[in-house]
């Protein structure tokens with residue numbers, strides 16, 4: 001049975017988008033599909049503004065996740081295979097996150113600029129919800145963007 005056969009404009013929320021029912025293929029897909037959308041198609045249409053758009057999109061999603069602890073954030077990052085996450089700095093005013101094997105850029109030939117604003121936004125939004133403080137995040141090192149060994153995201157609270 002089709003749950004909503006009437007054509008409509010229902011807003012697609014996080015929970016709905018993350019509901020996957022693919023009996024044969026499962027909930028995994030090729031990273032290339034996401035990268036082609038984020039790095040090739042979006043940049044082709046929006047140009048360098050894609051970075052800012054990706055950050056705002058990530059931040060809104062990070063807030064919408066409604067997480068209550070850093071452990072929950074690490075668990076989400078793990079379930080999405082976003083990368084291998086380390087948090088070497090965790091203070092009241094500054095958090096530094098290192099992403100190894102980053103889903104967005106790991107393995108690419110460096111292009112001379114950071115690329116993982118979407119991930120930075122997700123972390124910023126989630127930390128904002130968890131701490132109740134406004135956040136600003138910036139990617140300082142980038143594997144596929146700048147040739148570093150991890151994507152380093154600084155979150156200022």
Ligand SMILES: [Zn+2]
Nearest residue numbers: 116142143151
């Ligand atoms: Zn990166």
